[in-house]
Amino acid sequence: MGSKETQTPPLQGRGKGWGISKERLAVLHERAKKLRLNPTEPEKILWRHLNRSQLAGYKFRRQAVIGDYIADFSCPSRSLIVEVDGDTHIAEKDVARDQKLERFGYRTLRFSNSDVMQNMDGVLEQIEMALVKGNRPHPNPSPEGEGLSAAQALREAAQKLDKTSDTPRLDAELLLAHILGLSRERLLLDLPKLRAPDEFEALVARREKSEPIAHLVGTKEFWGHAFTVSPDVLIPRPDSETLIEQAVQLFAGRQPAHILDLGTGSGALLLSTLSEFADAKGTGIDASAKALEIAHNNADRLNLSERAQFHLIDWKASNWVKPLSSPFDLILANPPYVATDAELSPDVAAYEPHQALFAGADGLDDYRIIIPALADLLTPAGLALLEIGFDQRDSVSNIARENGYVVECKQDLGGNDRLLILAR
Numbered sequence: 001m002g003s004k005e006t007q008t009p010p011l012q013g014r015g016k017g018w019g020i021s022k023e024r025l026a027v028l029h030e031r032a033k034k035l036r037l038n039p040t041e042p043e044k045i046l047w048r049h050l051n052r053s054q055l056a057g058y059k060f061r062r063q064a065v066i067g068d069y070i071a072d073f074s075c076p077s078r079s080l081i082v083e084v085d086g087d088t089h090i091a092e093k094d095v096a097r098d099q100k101l102e103r104f105g106y107r108t109l110r111f112s113n114s115d116v117m118q119n120m121d122g123v124l125e126q127i128e129m130a131l132v133k134g135n136r137p138h139p140n141p142s143p144e145g146e147g148l149s150a151a152q153a154l155r156e157a158a159q160k161l162d163k164t165s166d167t168p169r170l171d172a173e174l175l176l177a178h179i180l181g182l183s184r185e186r187l188l189l190d191l192p193k194l195r196a197p198d199e200f201e202a203l204v205a206r207r208e209k210s211e212p213i214a215h216l217v218g219t220k221e222f223w224g225h226a227f228t229v230s231p232d233v234l235i236p237r238p239d240s241e242t243l244i245e246q247a248v249q250l251f252a253g254r255q256p257a258h259i260l261d262l263g264t265g266s267g268a269l270l271l272s273t274l275s276e277f278a279d280a281k282g283t284g285i286d287a288s289a290k291a292l293e294i295a296h297n298n299a300d301r302l303n304l305s306e307r308a309q310f311h312l313i314d315w316k317a318s319n320w321v322k323p324l325s326s327p328f329d330l331i332l333a334n335p336p337y338v339a340t341d342a343e344l345s346p347d348v349a350a351y352e353p354h355q356a357l358f359a360g361a362d363g364l365d366d367y368r369i370i371i372p373a374l375a376d377l378l379t380p381a382g383l384a385l386l387e388i389g390f391d392q393r394d395s396v397s398n399i400a401r402e403n404g405y406v407v408e409c410k411q412d413l414g415g416n417d418r419l420l421i422l423a424r
Contacts, residue, residue, distance in 0.1 A: 210345075232290040336366050
């Protein structure tokens with residue numbers, strides 16, 4: 001009674017007009033079922049206000065498949081999508097997705113977890129406004145006039161971060177873009193008409209204490225992809241892209257069928273490599289269950305879950321190679337290689353996982369485990385690519401040669417020794 005399902009949406013969410021295969025749709029619907037069974041706390045709370053046509057008489061659906069996407073909530077009769085974004089959402093991808101949906105007649109409202117948990121009245125007011133009046137809401141339920149102008153806020157933030165960061169202005173721009181839900185490019189284009197929310201100051205204060213930008217925004221760009229990160233995984237570094245570059249060159253005439261990533265962390269190395277080799281399958285192992293959860297999530301977001309699997313394996317345990325039944329054509333590894341007494345910058349020492357950094361008095365403990373085990377893991381023509389510290393070329397090469405490998409060293413963009421290529 002009282003439901004306002006009287007208008008026909010421009011397109012139904014069954015793949016029509018999107019060029020989506022039946023197989024892909026089946027995967028999406030299965031994923032949507034799982035998401036309905038495991039909603040986040042903010043999603044559960046908002047659904048209590050949207051279900052049973054409670055809001056202005058309009059019917060909403062949860063985890064609805066629309067084209068190639070799964071919407072948190074959708075109102076079909078008003079072609080309206082409501083998204084509740086966590087800290088790991090990637091603004092650039094959200095904008096691209098929303099623009100594509102808009103071309104098919106859908107409007108998207110985005111709210112943060114904190115909006116739902118702390119300002120439900122404002123969230124519901126914005127949704128009802130969009131339903132009843134068809135107005136495009138402000139992207140944040142807070143008043144438009146709050147805080148400093150964005151330009152002034154950026155200037156002040158850059159001054160505060162000058163002692164902490166080598167790139168204070170860039171850091172400030174990334175933080176403000178994140179909190180506004182915009183790409184950095186859109187932030188700079190719209191700067192004259194934007195204002196900085198109060199939350200921006202708190203993020204800047206955390207960055208002043210050396211907390212990494214990647215942790216504050218929840219993502220890090222690597223090999224053209226945005227990876228979710230947290231204090232449970234190492235933040236992917238540009239220098240590590242040397243491994244991907246070399247893998248692409250080394251397998252230019254052939255594709256590796258099976259790839260292994262030792263100490264996968266966020267999955268950045270494995271997933272980036274899989275994105276280059278369309279027919280390859282990959283396995284990532286890590287001793288941290290929390291790290292593997294992040295790797296799984298990154299695989300889902302990059303649509304690589306069907307080709308990537310992850311296992312909780314600690315190479316410091318006996319017989320650790322036994323569960324890895326397949327021989328691998330390509331093995332990647334960025335193991336811990338920092339000496340125990342080495343001094344690290346505050347953003348690394350205080351915020352990144354020590355178990356992924358330190359490897360004994362000389363930083364070689366993990367190489368002494370991994371390299372001998374390669375004999376049981378590599379195919380006869382397989383290659384292992386090991387990241388090393390800038391001063392470890394000779395020491396790690398000696399371990400490899402003692403185990404019967406031919407070794408070649410490659411440098412990163414800064415000219416530092418960064419990668420060893422091992423072949424039988």
